[in-house]
Structures are given as C-alpha cells and as structure tokens.
Amino acid sequence: MMALNPVSRLCRSVEASTDFYVNVLGFVLIERPPSFDFEGVWLFNYGGGIHLVHREDIKPPPDVSEQLDPRNNHISFQCEDMNAMEKLLKEKNIKYMKRTVDGQEGSAIDQLFFNDPDGFMIKICNCQNIKLVPQRSLGRIKLPLDRHIPPVELGQ
Numbered sequence: 561m562m563a564l565n566p567v568s569r570l571c572r573s574v575e576a577s578t579d580f581y582v583n584v585l586g587f588v589l590i591e592r593p594p595s596f597d598f599e600g601v602w603l604f605n606y607g608g609g610i611h612l613v614h615r616e617d618i619k620p621p622p623d624v625s626e627q628l629d630p631r632n633n634h635i636s637f638q639c640e641d642m643n644a645m646e647k648l649l650k651e652k653n654i655k656y657m658k659r660t661v662d663g664q665e666g667s668a669i670d671q672l673f674f675n676d677p678d679g680f681m682i683k684i685c686n687c688q689n690i691k692l693v694p695q696r697s698l699g700r701i702k703l704p705l706d707r708h709i710p711p712v713e714l715g716q
Contacts, residue, residue, distance in 0.1 A: 565608045566608065571613070577677050634673065634683045659671050
C-alpha cells in the first residue's frame with residue numbers, strides 16, 4: 561500500500577457537499593469516469609482524494625449530535641495555518657469546536673472540529689507538530705518515498 565486514498569462520502573446533495581469540500585477545504589473537482597451510472601463527483605488535493613456519492617436515504621452518522629465530540633467518527637486534515645482556517649470557518653458561519661492537545665516534549669496539537677453538510681465530522685489539525693513514535697511496530701511502518709508529515713521517530 562502507498563496511502564489512504566480516496567475517502568468516499570455518501571451525501572444527500574452532491575452540489576452542497578461539493579461546495580463545502582471545494583470552498584471550505586480547498587479540494588478541486590477532477591474528471592470522473594463517465595461509465596458510472598450514479599450521481600457523484602471526484603475531488604482531489606493535498607495528495608488525496610474524496611469521492612462524493614449521492615444517496616437520498618442517508619442519515620447522519622449515529623454518533624452525530626449538535627454537540628461536537630472529538631471521540632465521534634471523523635476524517636482529519638493537517639493544516640499549516642490554523643488561524644487562517646479558523647478565520648475561514650467564522651467567515652462561512654460554520655459552527656466549530658476548538659481545542660489544544662498537549663503532546664510529548666511540550667509540543668501541542670491545535671484542533672478544529674466541524675461537520676460537513678451531511679453531519680459527518682471533519683477535524684483540522686497541525687499534527688505535524690509532534691513526532692509519531694511507533695509502539696512495537698518498528699520495521700512495519702511504510703512511509704512515502706520522499707517525506708512523511710508528521711515526522712516518524714524510527715529510533716536507531
């Protein structure tokens with residue numbers, strides 16, 4: 561395997577979800593094979609893709625509520641400028657929750673949680689601020705050939 565790519569999301573409105581993923585998260589529409597016989601779009605950016613597939617009968621995930629809870633199912637994106645992301649969420653009137661998690665050696669991870677148009681939770685973080693330290697899995701972690709963010713502490 562090389563990477564987690566793409567993530568597929570069922571949505572009630574492909575148009576509303578496309579607007580969200582393009583204008584809030586910065587994804588770009590890409591060509592989708594014309595042989596598909598169902599409504600959907602493909603989006604790509606940041607080295608990964610999201611496939612949006614129309615389904616009218618979908619309901620929000622069972623753990624979604626008005627309260628944003630970091631323990632609920634979510635997908636997460638790393639972000640270089642958390643302040644700019646928070647400003648964008650405010651400008652778009654998107655309800656969000658902000659928190660900071662203390663990491664090892666005094667590093668901290670800032671996190672923003674919010675929902676897409678179908679209630680699926682998104683997390684934006686600056687996870688590159690900490691190193692990943694494998695537990696009993698040295699030698700099994702596969703990394704991209706050129707880099708990995710956040711950095712991984714492989715030891716000696």
